Amino acid sequence: MDSKDYIVIEDIYGAHNYHPLDVVITKAKGIWMWDVEGNKYLDFLSAYSAVNQGHCHPRIVKTLQTQAKKLTLTSRAFRNDQWPLLAKELCELTGFNMVLPMNSGAEAVETAIKLARKWAYQKKGVPQDEAEIIACTNNFHGRTVTIISFSTEPSYRQDFGPFTPGFKIVPFGDAEALEAAITPRTAAFLVEPIQAEAGILIPPDGYLKKAKEICEKNNVLFIADEIQTGLGRVGKMFACEYEGVKPDIMVIGKSLGGGCYAISAVLSTTEIMGLFKPGEHGSTFGGNPLACAVAREALRVIQDERLVEQAAEKGTYFLEKLKTIKSHHIKEIRGRGLLIGIELYPEAGGARRFCEEMMNERLLCKETHENVIRFAPPLIISKKELDWAFKRIKNVFKRLN
Ligand SMILES: *Cc1c(COP(=O)(O)O)cnc(C)c1O
Numbered sequence: 001m002d003s004k005d006y007i008v009i010e011d012i013y014g015a016h017n018y019h020p021l022d023v024v025i026t027k028a029k030g031i032w033m034w035d036v037e038g039n040k041y042l043d044f045l046s047a048y049s050a051v052n053q054g055h056c057h058p059r060i061v062k063t064l065q066t067q068a069k070k071l072t073l074t075s076r077a078f079r080n081d082q083w084p085l086l087a088k089e090l091c092e093l094t095g096f097n098m099v100l101p102m103n104s105g106a107e108a109v110e111t112a113i114k115l116a117r118k119w120a121y122q123k124k125g126v127p128q129d130e131a132e133i134i135a136c137t138n139n140f141h142g143r144t145v146t147i148i149s150f151s152t153e154p155s156y157r158q159d160f161g162p163f164t165p166g167f168k169i170v171p172f173g174d175a176e177a178l179e180a181a182i183t184p185r186t187a188a189f190l191v192e193p194i195q196a197e198a199g200i201l202i203p204p205d206g207y208l209k210k211a212k213e214i215c216e217k218n219n220v221l222f223i224a225d226e227i228q229t230g231l232g233r234v235g236k237m238f239a240c241e242y243e244g245v246k247p248d249i250m251v252i253g254k255s256l257g258g259g260c261y262a263i264s265a266v267l268s269t270t271e272i273m274g275l276f277k278p279g280e281h282g283s284t285f286g287g288n289p290l291a292c293a294v295a296r297e298a299l300r301v302i303q304d305e306r307l308v309e310q311a312a313e314k315g316t317y318f319l320e321k322l323k324t325i326k327s328h329h330i331k332e333i334r335g336r337g338l339l340i341g342i343e344l345y346p347e348a349g350g351a352r353r354f355c356e357e358m359m360n361e362r363l364l365c366k367e368t369h370e371n372v373i374r375f376a377p378p379l380i381i382s383k384k385e386l387d388w389a390f391k392r393i394k395n396v397f398k399r400l401n
Contacts (some may be wrong), residue, residue, distance in 0.1 A: 003036055021359050021366070028055035031378045031385060033364065042389055044358075044365040044377050049196070049228045049339070052261035052311075053301045054378040060258040060297050067293035075284055082292035089296055090265060093303075094238070096250065098273035100266045101287035103254035105227040106142025108264035112190070112249050113146065115266065116221050117166075118275045120187030124219055134220075136172035140197035141190065141225055173203040174208040181213070188211040188221035188249070189214075193239035196228040199372035200334055200341030209243040220297060221248040221272070227264070228339075229256040232302050232379055235337025237310030242336070248272060258298030263291040307379040311337035313343075314379075318386045327397040329354075331371075340375040341368070348400075358398055361392035 003024040026036045031054055035039045046052060053060060067082070074080045087099050100115075102108045113133060120131040135141070135150040148156045149163035157163070170177040172195060193208055195201040215222040224247035229239035231252065234240055237249070249272065253264030253295055266273075285291070302308065315337035322333050322340065329348035334341055351367030358365055368374045377389070 001036070007034065009257075021355065021364065023359055023364065030054040030056075031381050039362065041359070041362045041364045042377070042385065044363055044375050044389060046378050047259060048254065048377050049233045049376050050254040050257065051234055052255035052307060052379045053258045053298060053305075054380040055259060057258055057260075057298075057301055059301055060260050060294060063297040064260050064290070064294050067290050070289075072290040073285065073288045076170055076282060076287055078289075080289040080292075082289035083287040086292040086296050089299060090267065092232055093249065093299060094267055095246065096267035096269065098268055098270050100273060100276065101292070102264045102266065102283050103262045103285050103291070104142070105251070105264050106144050107189075107283065107286075108227070108251045108253055108266050109141045109147055109225060110144055111266045112186075112223050112225075112251050114281060115249060115268065115272060115276065116188035116190075116223060116301070118280075119272050120185075122275055123271075124187065126185050126187065130167055130185045130287060132166055132183065132185050134168045134170055134178060134181050134189045135193070136191055137169055137192075138172055138195055138198035138201065139192060140195065143347065172201060173199075173207050175207055175214060178211055179214045179218075179350075182218045182220055186218065186220045188223050190223040190225065192225045193242070194229050194234060194246075194336060194339065196339060196374070197368055199343060199369055200339060200374060202334060202336060206243065208240060208245045209210065210245075212245045212247075215248075223247060223249040223251065225251050227251055227253040230297075232308040232311050233337055233376065234339050235308065235315050237302075237308050239336070255302075256295050256298060257291065258294055258301065260298075261291050261294040263295050289297070302379075311379045314381060314383065314386060315340070316339060317383060318375075318390070321386070321390050322393070325394055325397055329397065329399070329400070335375070338375075338377060338379055338381070342373040342375070344371045344373070346371060354396055354400060357396045358392060361395060363389055363392045 006024045024036045025033045027034050033043050090099050120126040137152045141147045146164040150167035168181050170181045212222050224240050226238050240333045249268045257263040319335050329344045331345045332343045351373045355367050
């Protein structure tokens with residue numbers, strides 16, 4: 001079978017809820033991927049930052065294999081010997097003191113929402129069923145009905161109502177608007193420190209710090225969604241560190257599983273997380289020993305290979321290089337660490353055709369929304385390999401003039 005055969009079968013039997021590039025990957029190692037014809041590509045997306053450690057990292061794969069032969073699932077009806085150690089290591093790494101494990105990012109965001117509401121009723125004294133959570137324009141927190149209830153992207157919501165009430169929207173980056181939106185019923189402010197899906201939108205300097213101060217002053221929880229920005233991607237372990245902000249609740253996922261397993265987590269203080277009592281929340285697979293063993297190794301790899309520092313150094317290097325590209329299509333190039341966006345003018349004909357052309361140059365990246373090309377290679381990439389990518393990106397901008 002060749003690529004065309006796989007694409008035909010997928011399009012017949014698989015739901016069409018994505019619009020992938022027509023490349024059929026069969027194996028990957030580190031920063032490289034191979035299609036079924038044997039062509040080699042540089043991965044410049046990292047599965048939306050779920051593979052910060054690189055594909056099939058030998059240590060993570062070995063841990064996966066070893067643990068898979070030993071114990072994979074107990075459910076939380078019983079205890080296992082991996083979850084306690086992941087919980088401890090995550091808390092030590094992040095400075096939080098309690099953690100709840102889930103599987104996908106969206107589930108972890110849902111968990112944070114439930115937790116914030118519980119806190120509002122039990123600690124803040126908000127009347128039952130009246131808690132409000134404030135989110136931002138252009139947010140992306142996942143795809144469940146509750147989460148899309150506060151999306152501002154029409155295509156995420158169309159035909160999926162009725163929606164979950166209890167959410168308010170304020171413009172991203174506008175601290176005054178946040179302050180104005182807070183009422184005595186406000187439980188939490190939910191924010192991505194950098195909006196990745198929206199097009200690598202970096203808020204004005206001081207925004208997160210100001211927002212956190214406003215939350216503290218008004219007894220409102222600050223929830224950071226670090227699912228995509230966390231674990232080294234942006235050149236700090238967590239993006240909130242750029243402003244010295246410690247969230248009340250932090251949500252992580254994606255690279256927590258090292259690209260090998262789906263695992264997410266919600267971190268908070270004992271005072272807040274301690275509000276969950278047995279039976280009030282859970283997940284059959286959440287905290288399973290296979291996921292936990294993989295996550296423990298994934299975190300160790302980030303530390304041992306200094307991926308946070310790598311992302312900072314390589315990101316600065318690459319961003320400077322990208323800024324030398326001259327093209328009348330480019331409106332702005334922005335990024336932090338190795339999360340970089342090239343925003344094109346609407347007249348450029350959309351980011352998709354640039355991504356398709358880069359695929360022909362053996363560089364795999366993906367547009368986000370209409371006009372932004374996102375670059376997010378695995379954090380293990382070298383300068384030489386970035387130079388290789390740069391040459392190809394430059395070619396594409398020359399060709400698509
Ligand atoms: C990917 C992502 C999610 C959702 O994670 P899933 O694992 O796809 O459910 C939530 N928030 C942010 C910021 C993300 O990037």
